[in-house]
Amino acid sequence: MTQPIKIAILAMGGEGGGVLADWIVDLGEHCGYIAQTTSVPGVAQRTGATIYYVELFPEARALADGGRPVLALMPLPGDVDIVLASELMETGRAVQRGLVTADRTTLIGSTHRVYSIAEKSAMGDGRVDSAQLERQADRAAKRYIRFDMAEAAEHAGSVISAVLFGAVAGSGVLPFSRVQFEATIERGGVGVKPSLKAFGAAFDRAQNGEATVTDATPTVAAPPQPRHAAVRALVERVQQRFPVGSHALLLEGVRRTIDYQDVAYAATYLDRLAPFYDGAADDGLPLADAVARYLALWMSYEDTARVAALKTRATRFDRVREESRVQPGQVMAIHEYMHPRLQEICETLPG
Numbered sequence: 001m002t003q004p005i006k007i008a009i010l011a012m013g014g015e016g017g018g019v020l021a022d023w024i025v026d027l028g029e030h031c032g033y034i035a036q037t038t039s040v041p042g043v044a045q046r047t048g049a050t051i052y053y054v055e056l057f058p059e060a061r062a063l064a065d066g067g068r069p070v071l072a073l074m075p076l077p078g079d080v081d082i083v084l085a086s087e088l089m090e091t092g093r094a095v096q097r098g099l100v101t102a103d104r105t106t107l108i109g110s111t112h113r114v115y116s117i118a119e120k121s122a123m124g125d126g127r128v129d130s131a132q133l134e135r136q137a138d139r140a141a142k143r144y145i146r147f148d149m150a151e152a153a154e155h156a157g158s159v160i161s162a163v164l165f166g167a168v169a170g171s172g173v174l175p176f177s178r179v180q181f182e183a184t185i186e187r188g189g190v191g192v193k194p195s196l197k198a199f200g201a202a203f204d205r206a207q208n209g210e211a212t213v214t215d216a217t218p219t220v221a222a223p224p225q226p227r228h229a230a231v232r233a234l235v236e237r238v239q240q241r242f243p244v245g246s247h248a249l250l251l252e253g254v255r256r257t258i259d260y261q262d263v264a265y266a267a268t269y270l271d272r273l274a275p276f277y278d279g280a281a282d283d284g285l286p287l288a289d290a291v292a293r294y295l296a297l298w299m300s301y302e303d304t305a306r307v308a309a310l311k312t313r314a315t316r317f318d319r320v321r322e323e324s325r326v327q328p329g330q331v332m333a334i335h336e337y338m339h340p341r342l343q344e345i346c347e348t349l350p351g
Helices: 017-030 059-065 088-096 117-121 130-140 149-156 160-171 178-188 192-208 229-241 244-260 263-277 282-299 304-311 314-324 342-347
Strands: 005-012 033-042 049-058 082-085 106-110 143-147
Touching (some): 005 017, 005 088, 017 033, 017 049, 017 160, 033 059, 049 059, 082 088, 082 160, 088 106, 106 130, 106 149, 106 160, 130 143, 160 192, 229 263, 244 282
Parallel strands (some): 005 082, 106 143
Antiparallel strands (some): 005 049
């Protein structure tokens, strides 16, 4: 018995998941398929997560059977042909829900991360291991296509939905040609040029394949080259006085303490750390590094005055404008949700 093609899309708010679902429906309907899409919005820890579900059934087959098929409204575990995920944790959620199976599912997902509140608010490093997520997804899926789709979208000046659409086309998992995919974008009539650019880049990436997790080579950032002589002296002190493996951590601590107060305050930070690193063997470095991390956090404690200073910086407004893609002449309004309470703010004031 002929079964519909079953596609689940897991996307966060603002990533064009609805547009992607509509594109797939339009593509199917123009290529002789009966198409149906549903969406179930969810409350997530980031921007809200929605599961879009699309089923495609050959119209000719339906006519031969003498009626229209009854299509499902929601994806069922173990019964999905294609899963599209706009971010790595959404890929993990799809695997966790059982939507990805090794005998059937083609999984296409972005490898970039948008950290959850639980990850951001953890006292230590609360980030989920991205490499482990990828390995689990690789084992769970029949085929796993992944790359940084957010970067590809940004490079093309488009959104991640166009990249996912191109990756689906490049995977060859749907019975439609590249021309038919591109015609779907053109029929939409909105942002056609950047969408086609993002589509083309993703199409090529999906066809060429992606390196496995174990093939990834970590890159090491170049050491900073401060212009101020006093700051340069602190950087040189870190590089000459402390173990190489701890340089990145200590330089971040120096940066935070300078930003919090001044160069002398950062020098005090290093003075306090020196006894923990003096004579520390390799097995003692984790303790010293932990002290370095927590000391930097405590010496740059984000009380109400500090939070106010961070929120009112010109660089913050510039960053928000850039991330929001505010055009010249447009007005940008920011709504701040303040915590702590008024009582706690008053408690920081002189008696």
